[in-house]
Amino acid sequence: MTDHSFRISVPDAVLANLRRRLEGARWPASLNAASWEDGASVLFMQRLVDHWLHHFDWRVQEERLNSLPNRMMTVHRQDVHFVHQLGAGPSPMPLILTHGWPGSYVEFERLIPLLADPGANGGDPADAFNVVVPSLPGYGFSPAPHHPGVSSREIAILWHDLMTGLGYSRFGAQGGDIGAGVSTWLARMFPDAVSGIHLNYIPGSFRPPAGGSAAPISTEEQAFLDTRASWSAQEGAYAALQGTKPQTLSFALTDSPVGLAAWITEKVRAWSDCDGDIESVIPLDTLLTDISLYWFSDSLTTSLRLYKENRLRPLAFEPGERVTPPLGVALFPRELPMPPRSWLERVFDVQRWTTMPKGGHFAALEQPKLLADDIRAFFRPLRSRSA
Template sequence: MNLRDFKINIPDESIEDLSRRLRATRWPAAMDADQWDDGASLTFMRRLVEHWSDRFDWRAQEARLNRLPQYMATVDGQDLHFIHQPGNGPSPMPLVLTHGWPGSFIEMERVIPLLADPGAHGGDPADAFHVVVPSLPGFGFSAPPASPGMSAFSIAGWWVKLMNGLGYERFAAQGGDIGAGVSTWLARCFPERVIGVHVNYIPGSYRPPLGPGSPPVTTQEQAYLDTAAAWSSSEGAYAAEQATKPQTLAYAMTDSPAGLAAWIVEKFRAWSDCDGDVERVFTMDELLTDVSIYWFGRMLDASFRIYKENRLRPLTFEASERLATPLGVAAFPRELPTPPRSWVERVFNVQRWTSMPRGGHFAALEQPQLLVEDVRAFFRPLR
């Protein structure tokens, strides 16, 4: 594995181009500029773009992110960007953290020090992890896939090679959103390498075996299936587009920073525990740092296409399959529809299930301390 140091350094001309595009934004009309029922609020988006154009300092964000120990590795010809923070404790456990969409590696910025150096943050040094945070292919600063087929299943194989290249033969995994899919594929395909898996989201493509020989669907499980179907009907248009025609969508988002911001920030508001006010949870600068990483990366076709690849390679199981790898679940109340424990236990070896008091889809950003405490507790008996 070819490994080298990495620092973010966006060219001045790219920043100037973004500034020009923001100033030239063509705004749509809206029947009610303040409401979010039809999508991103026009009033909010005008304010967000004004902040992006006039007050947001990318260079300051870049300098902060460059304090993280970042690297680039070439794995089977694929360039992967990642953070590698060695742990500080008597015997740190290797842990790979995987983000999702519309997040990025910066989702993990707050949890990295808590996991790597618990003793410096009020925790027990015995809970330390060697923390590895890769950027998904086509996200952030990882190169886009060169050919079709790059699903969560494929990425799990790359993560094994990355971790092995760093000297970690066995390791733990944690993730949400697409990262939960990668983590569960690790448990399924590489049980000898994976100590345990902790997730804060159950992949939407997960389907346990049903029918002859399987227990009937319970009332609680059917309620979940009904809720998930209703949610998909009312909120799932973004996923349907990204999973079917990602290239068409990429033209608009690659050309319009305001359009890209609306597409992403609307999800941060809808999926977080913010009670309709996204700024209760995220600052403008936090939102725009994430959006800017997508903008400067110029790989939107790839970051959308992973939905299509995951649709073509869903997480479905045979009737006799049962996974032995320990699984921990942190269930946050404002997460996307979450199945009951029984639904997950049809396949997975669930050893911990925690109903969280607050938080949503972006757990590492919204409630880093709560997430870290659950990760520590889950892996403690597996050390």
């Protein structure tokens, strides 16, 4: 396997088509146009679309993203786009970062230099990483899989072979959202290759062993299960739809950039630590870069399908099964429901458990320095185990 450089170049005709669709947007009725109670605020979406039309410049974003070391590699007949930033330090450790939905590789843009060149960013050069940031298959510039059955488990196999193809026989893994599931599968299936995993989210499909010789559910664990069930009842309709009938939803979101933007924006606002003011932590240009990436790459349908694939292959563990690579967890206060440490210790060797002072689901976007500091600290004692 060999990799080659990749350059982003969205055709002018695609930009013009987007503009026509935005200019012809048909707005829904609302009992309260300013409210987010029933979903995305009509007033906010009108302002976002106005910014998209009159102030957001994709070519500026494209040029900046092209300054990253974008690469492409074919792994098992699957083309994978990724950023490969070599570290500046005496012995950089290989580290693969995996995004989730509704994110993309661009959410790691500010995190990459903090990890690759800590010496230039207030850290110790000895903590440097060779950072690999792939786009999930069917997201961004990684084409969609050619067949069904590609869940986080199969993506972990791709990531292992991607890292091997880059010459990394031992590496660390980090992720949140779907990326947390991919990282967990990596550690589970390739313990000899993965020196440790650092997560800022625990996948909802994670199921430790139950019954038999497993310890009974504790009061704290039951409280978490109750909280997660309540959250799913109130906020989880998107996941139920994406995990069962993603194709139906994709007709609307593939045809309407405003619909796509509303679907993504409502989740980013709800899941970030912004107190209802999304722009206080994520600028409109940053949000629109992510949304535009979904639109230009026509990846909405395939991104939704991954929810169905993961539902069909949940992250369930057998009695007595252990994942041997160490685990570090960063808990951001506005994250989706997170289990107690004991829930993870049923399967993992939890070596770091950090409660963060601020931040939400999109940690790399919201609080890249806090996340980078915790990643460095977790992997510091594991560096001798990587090559």
